[in-house]
Amino acid sequence: MARWNGFWTRRTDVQRVELYTRVSLYVLVWWVGLSVVAFRPGELASPRTALLLAVAVVLTALAATLGLRVAMDQVRPRLDDPRVRRATALNVVAALVALGLAFALPQDDRGLVVTVVAGTLAWGVGAVRGRAAVALGPVVLVGGAVALFGIGASPAALVWLGVYAFFVFTLRSSLWLLAVVRELDQARQAQSRLAIAEERLRFSRDVHDVLGRHLSTIAVQAELASRLAERGDERAAATMLEVRAAAHEALREARALARGYRPVDLGTELEGARSLVRSAGIDWHEDLDDLPPRWREPVGWVVREAVTNVLRHSTATRVAVRWERRPEGAGGAGSLVVRNDGARPADPAHRGTGLVGLAERLAPTGATLDTARQDDDFVLRVDFPAETAAGRGEEPA
Structure with a gap:
């Protein structure tokens, strides 16, 4: 039996x-x-x-x-x-x-x-x-x-x-x-296969975001430390300590990724971006006073990817991050605009994997991403919907 x-x-x-x-x-x-x-x-x-x-x-x-x-x-x-x-x-x-x-x-x-x-x-x-x-x-x-x-x-x-x-x-x-x-x-x-593929895609985006930013930070600061050391500048040792701190932070976030949990804090992202671009000799300007609280995490994703692109793919000397609020009564809708003055000649139709992944990650929130060249400026613009539309996708993928 x-x-x-x-x-x-x-x-x-x-x-x-x-x-x-x-x-x-x-x-x-x-x-x-x-x-x-x-x-x-x-x-x-x-x-x-x-x-x-x-x-x-x-x-x-x-x-x-x-x-x-x-x-x-x-x-x-x-x-x-x-x-x-x-x-x-x-x-x-x-x-x-x-x-x-x-x-x-x-x-x-x-x-x-x-x-x-x-x-x-x-x-x-x-x-x-x-x-x-x-x-x-x-x-x-x-x-x-x-x-x-x-x-x-x-x-x-x-x-x-x-x-x-x-x-x-x-x-x-x-x-x-x-x-x-x-x-x-x-x-x-x-x-089930689709869910697995989506999870792999999400993980690959997170790996790209975390390691891309931290490796860019390490590369810039290591180059700065090397030049300071060549001149015998005492700041070389302090800069190398910053490199070590960045490496430890990258390791910590990589472990958090492996555990499947890595919260994104806009304040931390802005502080890291500000420090990173300024250490590369780039001016940083930000105006996010009117940013609605519910968009803080998605804006953190955008800031991270935008700064990574500035360091990897541009010759910028100035980066500006600004929140443009829609007219009153628009329910909190607005646009995040990241502009840098170091656009390189490239195929306008080409979009890197980082921006593609960012667009896919923003899609569940109802936000749309667009890029454009204006003279020597590269402009990344993300349009966030009003509250009624956002309510259908507040939880990102």
Whole structure:
């Protein structure tokens, strides 16, 4: 018993649904045929009649089981698939052989064979997509009934067609349900993969922000310390202490990243940016007095990336950070503008990975990022929405 429990519990929900559907349909295929054989065993004309009927049942049930297996594997089988064509052909041949065996039976027992064929042919052919497959089962069924009983079999043929249609409906509805379950499982797996990819993207952005800024700081301060040391300036030692402090801070934030938690404080970002650009000989100006509290963290992201770009990609001598508030009644909407005077000639359509990542990170807040060159100035502008729009995405990705 424990073995069977383990066999069931080790399977996923989708595998359980598929196993349950397969077993149920396989049992139903054989139940249709065997119940007909057992319907009136004492009333059959002879043992020979019982044997022929049993052969017809087993033959059609085996073919139907194979066709059902192919249909279950593919869920939406079509005749252009070689496996489906072979299974369909086998079911039609088995049905024709069974109908041929019926000629050797007494007139009263031939209807049992047709009933078996009506039930089992539906499993092997009824699930196949396409007009030809839809018409194939009824043609074989009606043709066999007319051959066995003549034109007068029309009323009975309608009953057999009803049996065929019922089992086709049962099979197709089961396959449809199985297809829905599989698609939902695939969607769940895709959602999981997407969540993992988004988390990797978020982590890569954070690594870029943290290490980019701190490595830029270390590089600038180390170069300054080197020049001071060459001149014998006593400030070289103090500058190297700042390099060491920056390295320790980078290590601390890298560890925080590994733990998955690294809060962004605008005051800290501004202080670090101010110190960094001034140590590089760049003038720093800021005007963020009207900045709404809810935008402080996103503005911290922008300041960090903007300063990193200034140090890496420009020859700036002046950086200005300004918050431009919208007119009164705009619900706290405004724009952050970061301008530096060191724009280098570049492809206007090109945007570095840091700015692309920043734009993606800002998107959930409703903010939009834009860059432009104005003469020798490089302008980074982020438009933040009003409170009503921000409320839909206050929590960043």
